[in-house]
Amino acid sequence: MKFKCADTDVADLSTGTILNRDLLPVWSWEYNDIIAYMERRIYSGHNKIARVIAQRREEQTAFKLGLSDSYWVSFDEDVKFKDVSPYYQEFGTLEFVRGLTEPTLRLMGTFDKEWVRAFGGTFICKREPVSVARVEVLASMLAAQLNVGDSIAAIYSGESGGDGIVYTRNLSSPERMLLDFGSILPEKSLSDGLVFKNVQSMYDIVGLHNIGDYILRVNLFDGVIGNHDRRENQGNWGFYKSTKDGSVSVSHAYDFNMAYSLDVDDALLDKRVAGIKQAHKKSAAKVLLEQWHEKVQVFAQKYDYYVWHDNLRRMYAKLG
Numbered sequence: 001m002k003f004k005c006a007d008t009d010v011a012d013l014s015t016g017t018i019l020n021r022d023l024l025p026v027w028s029w030e031y032n033d034i035i036a037y038m039e040r041r042i043y044s045g046h047n048k049i050a051r052v053i054a055q056r057r058e059e060q061t062a063f064k065l066g067l068s069d070s071y072w073v074s075f076d077e078d079v080k081f082k083d084v085s086p087y088y089q090e091f092g093t094l095e096f097v098r099g100l101t102e103p104t105l106r107l108m109g110t111f112d113k114e115w116v117r118a119f120g121g122t123f124i125c126k127r128e129p130v131s132v133a134r135v136e137v138l139a140s141m142l143a144a145q146l147n148v149g150d151s152i153a154a155i156y157s158g159e160s161g162g163d164g165i166v167y168t169r170n171l172s173s174p175e176r177m178l179l180d181f182g183s184i185l186p187e188k189s190l191s192d193g194l195v196f197k198n199v200q201s202m203y204d205i206v207g208l209h210n211i212g213d214y215i216l217r218v219n220l221f222d223g224v225i226g227n228h229d230r231r232e233n234q235g236n237w238g239f240y241k242s243t244k245d246g247s248v249s250v251s252h253a254y255d256f257n258m259a260y261s262l263d264v265d266d267a268l269l270d271k272r273v274a275g276i277k278q279a280h281k282k283s284a285a286k287v288l289l290e291q292w293h294e295k296v297q298v299f300a301q302k303y304d305y306y307v308w309h310d311n312l313r314r315m316y317a318k319l320g
Helices: 031-041 048-058 130-145 195-205 212-225 266-278 282-303 307-319
Strands: 002-005 008-012 071-074 112-118 121-129 152-159 163-169 176-180 238-242 248-250
Touching: 008 031, 121 130, 130 163, 130 212, 130 282, 195 212, 195 266, 212 266, 212 282, 212 307, 266 282, 266 307, 282 307
Parallel strands: none
Antiparallel strands: 002 008, 002 071, 112 121, 121 163, 152 163, 176 238, 238 248
8 A cells, every 4th residue: 555646656665665755745644644744635524525536446456636736546567557546537516515625635625625626627616705705716816917816717696696717717727836835834834924034944854944035925915815724724825846857946925815994904014014024024025015016006007996905005105
């Protein structure tokens, strides 16, 4: 029984032997860490979607597959990744289930979500109130313009009693996994005022050092759109990992559906600005906000949505 990354053996689960450390989610992991990770990826108690996929794949002598990474457990060396992976095989149409998200990755979320095939790829399809869905789409569009994120494909409103439907592009592929820290480092926590230090400490563990500019860019963007969820949720920070050689890089920012506050409290902006100053990033933050100002202003005029431009100006003023 092998723990695999695509078609590469990473660990022999029968003997508890690590075979390829480069392809482990975390290089320093041992056998028990792998087992715990695999269990976190499938919540048999309440994740109906995960159970359905797990049962289907076990029938094909493989299980615990997902669409955010390429890890799985193989019982038969003749069975290859393409034979069983939902990247290549149909995974069916599964009903929306309240409070659940992806088939196997640990992302609990508030709104109904499911994986679908659309627009020539795989997407997370999410139902939200139309007002929330619209803001998530706008936030993702702005994130792409500011080189922070890249995700939204479309929105359809007016269905299911006033719900909107948002299609978010899967940032993973068979060659590139998106691993989130909520899944691989659940013991870590974030706290206001220490965002830079705590986030950097997580990235250090996976070999991504000195990424303060990246953390600042994401942190500032969240301030602009009023998204405070990422400050307390390590699951909304992640990184890309190659399925070929295990090389790592920072990911696009993702998950903007909490950016729906129209009136960002001054106290929340004060905390964000205090964290920036504590990390000695004040000058860099002001330069970045200056670079963003015109794009955010044009975006506000185009979509008649001015609150984010106001947030940017308020943050700039608070930086002093």
